[in-house]
Amino acid sequence: MTEPIVNDLTIQAATVNGSGSQTANLVLTRAIFHMGIPVAPKNVFPSNIEGLPTWYQLRITPEGHMARSDKVDILVAYNVATWREDLTTVRQGGVVIHEEAFSTADGRSDVTYYGVPFAKLAKSKIQSDTLRKQLANMIYVGVVAGVLGIPWEALEHGVRRQFLSKPKAVQVNLDAIKVGFDYWQDNFSKQDPYRLEPMTGVVEGKVLVEGNQAAALGALMGGVTVVAWYPITPSSSLCEYLIAYAERFRADPQNGVKRISVVQAEDELAAVGMAIGAGWAGARAMTSTSGPGISLMAEFSGLAYYAEVPVVIFDIQRIGPSTGLPTRTSQADLGFVYTLSHGDTKHMVLLPGTVEECYELARDAFDYADRFQTPVFVLSDLDLGMNLWMTPEFKYPEKSFDRGKVLTKDDLEKLAGEWARYRDVDGDGVTYRTLPGTDHPAAGYFTRGSGHDEMARYTEGADAYARNMDRLARKLETARHSLPAPIADENGASVGLIAFGSTHAAVVEARETLSAQGKSVDYMRVRALPLSDQVARFVSRHERVYVVEQNRDGQLYDLIRLALPPELVDRLRSIRHYNGQPIPAAAITEPLMQQEAVPA
């Protein structure tokens, strides 16, 4: 046997959608994480309820790399439909744990096979007819545990954690895992180099959280009270988590009264409309959607921009155009969302790059929306939103809510009623508003999406229109300096990388790989639009800057080019990944090294 490979491997489980395989995958993930070993799971699932192939990739590295790997070390082949194709994905010397009935004749000879009669075991060893299909997947967890040496205690923890709210399910699942575990012990001897050993030092203080869970918690901590949404993958789970968390943390146990309203609207137009109505009336309000929903929200987004109504809109991006690949990830809504709606509309966009930022920026988005009285978009994606990520525990907020410039009855009395809804008193483009229900005769004004003057009166006047549009531009300039600044990590390299959102994980790993090859690169991660001035300064400090993103057209690359002085434009390069799979580090290192090898 070759040199052991410890805690550095990628497991890929190929199963059938709707069979309960995701539960088995999560139990395995939690068990390994419990051993102190960093895990990075990626679920590649179909737009389907039951029957289509689905894959779960569990990457394990001692360093804690979070990006997708493009190499499979251990294949768990449960799905005959994809068996032949799955077999080709395994790296040389890898392991194939497969249903015994799948033929390995004419298969690869450079891998280790462990054929297990999963179907027969399920039939003979699992007593419950109703649960057999679900529990059958657990058998593979036991086999993998046997192959890799996962201790029983870790498996117990994984099951208990997975069934936190269903303790009754713990024992039957453990029994099913035991079936696989025992089968391995009784029938195989170890033929491959892969093993897992308990670790310390990396996962302590860390938790496993999905981005949509983090965003839901962030919204709750940000004080959201009105949520209107329409189901769409990969955004739905954000609102579903919110519903569950609200039930737990916002309901009065005495009478069931809830300090939040979550409305499933009839479509995305109504969803964003309700959120805007609530924002206008003074509540912290939000909606969450994905590409097709964002398209429908264009009209209302323009109204909220022009009438200056606070609202938070989450876009958990998936692949487009149109329906696209509903269960695959993408960063291709950036340009569209930035100017969503007709006629010189421009928005504030927050770009979380980690699950911790999904929490923090979701929370702070409500402050920004109130402070700037405008829609604030939070752009996450399927990879960030629906996969589990290892993250430090989130911090409790120390800041109070910033409700922005809202005049109360007392304020109006002090001003003797002298105020104008759209007059720029402070010079920052942000004006004062009143909320409906304010008991003062000067409080009321008429909000409209048609042309208006400082007093909110209808006007088609050329000067009044231009003056208002200039002020809105000024407001965006104020925001440019207030929104989350880019995060830079520079060591004086001549080459820089710029990225945003979930691409971060692959960039972190790519930099380590490049560094090991003697090619150190600097990094700036953009966290908001409009772009900070720091981006141009970062470019000015580097000879070449690669903008890495997960869309076809280089949307961030384009935005940065537009923001740069002409003499810096030539320094920019573009690296794009857009096949729907989360970007692996190799998709950055390979094109970068290729381009660096050619003299500019």
Add this chain to the structure above:
Amino acid sequence: MSATLNHVGLPRDAYKGAATTLCAGCGHNSITNHMVKALYELGVEPHLLAKMSGIGCSSKTPAYFVETAHGFNGVHGRMPALTTGAHLANRQLIMLGVSGDGDTASIGLGQFMHMIRRNVDCTYIIEDNGTYGLTKGQFSATADLGSMQKKGAVNTFQPIDPCAVALALGCSFVARSFSGDGKQVVPLIKAAIAHRGTAILDIISPCVTFNDHDGSTKSYSWVKDHEESIADVSFIPFFEEVHVDYEPGTVRDVRLHDGSHIMLKKLGQDHDPTDRQAAIRVIEEARAEGHLVTGLLYVNTDMADFASTEHIPNRPLKDFGEEDLRLTRDDFARFMSEFA
């Protein structure tokens, strides 16, 4: 002589708005006047009123009454969504939506229906003239089959009757009236505001510029000749005593949530406004006979409204602060540890 004050101490002038920019003689202007009268007599506090609208001639009118109240002129056909959201944020507000037949029966039909489905507590007035005025006279979806445009084009489609749609959906308050019939419109507006739930009030409101000609079924003369009121409506607000000086058996009395009463005096056949099937029948029969039936068609005071089914507090959600909305430090720490 000083002006007469209503029961909250305001003169009628406090309910006026900006000067109208609609055509002279427009039915909508009459409705605006009825609105001023109804709101003044009801004693609605202007700061608690939220005037909501979509896009079109009708949707401009909230600027023409109660100038000191908040108003929101949103996007075409989407008044119900804005109204629903604003209501959830602050259920103390009196939500008053003004829409048109294009805004409601075409682009906004979906939102109209879903607002009814949820029974959002609001008054929804449709200023219904069967035509698109601002874009110069195209048919709307409420135009009757066979009715004509000013230049002679004939409508070849079945009309969508907002009242029939509302009844089919189980709307908790459905009424129809005519802008020229202030005696009926004013009490119906008051009753709609007093009602807790979605109150649909379809008011035929002639467009003098594009749809007031001989081939129209939404003209002043057609409506005057064909209107059939099912009952005389009067409204007694909760702050006034009920005096019944009608003959026994001639009046139906409907008590609303806030203690107000709608008194309906029989005219011709006896219509029971709590019988939804009867209301549908009345509309169908009138249509078959070529009449326009007006009055309170249906009211159901038992149906729970949206804020109640949502279990939100009476205190406006907008008023809650971080102490009410954030997890406590202990809850937060415990919750985070569950992700380990």
